[in-house]
Amino acid sequence: MTLKARYARDAIIQVGVVLMTLVVVIPLLIIIFYVVMNGFTALNLEFFTMELGSPARAMQGRPAGLRHSIIGTIVIDLVALAMALPFGLATGIMMSEYPEHPFAPVARLMVSTLNGMPAVLMGLLAYALVVKNTGGFSALAGSVALAFVMIPIISRTTESVLMVTPWSLREAGLSLGLARWRVTVSLVLPAARAGVVTGVLIAFARAAGEAAPLLLTSFGNNYFSMDLRAPMDSLPQRLYSLAISPYRQWHSMGWGGAIILLLFVIVTFLVGRVVISRMEKRMNA
Template identity: 55%
Template sequence: MRSLQARYNRDRVMVALLLLGTALAALPLLLLLGYALIEGFTSLNWDFFTKTQKPPGELGGGMAQAIVGTIILNGVGLLLAIPFGLAAGILLSEYPEHPLNPPLRVLSDTLNGMPAILKGLLAYVLIVKPMGGFSGLSGAVALAFIMLPILAKSTESVLRLVPWTIREAGLGLGLPRWRVILSLVFPAARAGVVTGMLLALSRAAGEAAPLLFTAFGNVYMQLNLLQPMDSLPVRLYTYAVSPYDDWHRQAWAAGLVLLALIVLTSLLARWATRGRQ
């Protein structure tokens, strides 16, 4: 009886330690969110979402051009990264004997370990210089470089979790290998692949450094990918280093909107995946 009580007490102590560790880990995030709400919530009004930036020193204005630009840049970047990232993940997982796998793995690890600003410089050399100017397209390419290794790694990991018996069953029915992957393996790992896309999108959505060398920013609404385009991270950085208090408050509001866009994307993807299941 005494031994049972001792085990029960140890279990309660360990649960308490886990709860304490969880609270300590979440405390910085909660403090950041709380401070951002205090500083930026007052700037979240109708003008913030519908109007563009006012001239320096004038009160008011908004970040409509930055919100629209963020959605376009990240959406196009994800569309550019998905085919290459998924193809790399499939090759690494489903064709382990392929001679391209070792250099592909090294390239993926190198790209994943590069600072985001270097990926911006890479997009600058490949897109900005040949085109002769900054553009939203080059910004989307820079974000695609950030998403690419994350998509490849996550796709490889989730495909490896699919039992090999599913592949053997498809091959036993006489299906070609590519058909087995697309019709059996990929649907079984759909939820994990979508999660990887969300992880890649979240990783790239808050980056400002690569966009400074590529999309550059724009105080006007711009929908043309061949022209400089604004984004929330770049506008947040610009406002944060400015000497105007109103811009500081709008910078905090931009952080809240950026976080809300990421959370909304995650919820929509979870809903879509659950509906298909």
């Protein structure tokens, strides 16, 4: 093959790669543009300071907002993360650092199964474990459902990141007489913390957009509530209810809520990138 033919083949491959990338990027940009164009008019002071209230308010054209949904999303997701983080990290460490343990293959199978399950099944599981045993829907049940969504993602990411950490690091710690668990906690995890944080953020962002588990657990609330034992609203399930409502005002608010949810995910990743870059600078210093 001549040099000219090689250059031509390389150019064709580059064009093909660019076109395939555009096939992925363009639909995302269209979605973002469509959401922003439809929801921008709904973003006003009342949107961030008022509650949705009863349908009568929408029928009368009175102002309403999604303050309770925004705060509820943050509360439910943070509680879910607090539940999922220790279990996800422990499971990932088990699968990576203790592969010879009899429970490691079982944990890997369970994590793979959970990771492939539809999110609505996580809601059914939380409904059976929490809602039926506590006597009603609650924000706590919603957090449990989202924790089940987060755990397999955190576990898989932790396992993958720890697996690519140099084994020489472990050997150095063991040669100094450190216990195996001490080597993992003091040497391996700090070396892999940037990747672990990335996995945690991916799990958090994934759970933040889930509506199906919350429809079966936290149920939703048209009014503000900070009681974890009572129904609490969240943006994903509120967007669903607004979309199927018969009120034009609520449809507009739904588009506004979609913008907030989109920004919530974007800001989560941006903050994560800043944290990760600072971690990497400290490690390289």
